[in-house]
Amino acid sequence: MLVFREHGYEGASRAGLTKAMGISTSMYAAFGNKEELFRKVLKRCTEGPSAYLARALEEPTALGAATAILAGVVRTTTRPAHPHGCLGVQGALSTSDSGQDVRDLLVAWRADGFSCIRERFQRAVGDGDLPAQTDPGLLARYVTTIAYGIAVQAASGVGRDELQELADAALRNWPLS
Template sequence: MAGGRPRTFDSDAALDRALEVFWRQGYEGTGISDLLKAMGINNAPSLYNAFGNKEQLFRKALDRYADGPAGYIREAFEEPSARAAVETLLHGAADATTSPDHPRGCITVQGALACSPGAEAARDELVARRAAGEAALRGRLEQAASSGELPAGHDPEGFARYFATVYQGVAVQAASGATREQLHQIVDIAMTVWPRQPASS
């Protein structure tokens, strides 16, 4: 018995277009009709068969975002020092959130900050992803404290929360129209809180 008709669209390209719509309009501001039009899919059943419901598609789009436009995050954590990791992360955010190749800002920051009860699952997904990012940053700073790169008396958890807040602020400022140069300046100022190593006696 033959299977269903083959898909007439490129799944990866369609997912990229779904990401763009969610990124520009937010989860709740994006309707199924918007997704069908952007993704080049003829009807809702075809969309559901390929990607699941809207919430499942949103999660797939977020994974696509993490592997693509937000790939700089993974690269930042590969830096040899914690300071370089944080600095690369923040400057990477300044570049990515102002790129002319996609909507401004960051989908994980602004995708569903405020929503109705029916969209709480999407909001919770973004909250969890932001929390995971902060936890990864905290882990890296805890390693820095253990190795002596972050001097004694400096709280890795507090630093992680601070830099996560700067990171999210960069995205909000970008979405509000701040220039790339302005955002890089903000990052440079933020990095001045990084403690200097005590002079050796």
């Protein structure tokens, strides 16, 4: 996971991946191919470092969910002793035609996260937690755009405290019912 986070899909070499995994057999014998390994890494990322999303969606209010999402992004994209940024955002932003399947996989992964957040905000409108005129899709797009921007900024070296200030500022105008 760390090799893909640091180098992206195409930048992660077979030698770097096998060294990081501590395997002496062929990566292809162990995992099929690089794309299959990446799929497993993305699943592990979803269940591990990115598991904050599922927990955030269980918050009792939409604002609590958005706050937990952005705090989770800040926390996971700036972990000490780990490459900063997000595998799901930077893993295949620029790939050659041979990386199209991985790029599509990450587009779908990000779309799934967006859909989960949109559904949570739709429930919040229905429950009266958000004003009736709130567009759940637009609000989910706002939160995911801020989250992905935080990940890009973290990869660029912006520190945790500054990113948390940004997340807090992004939520100051939250629609209240």
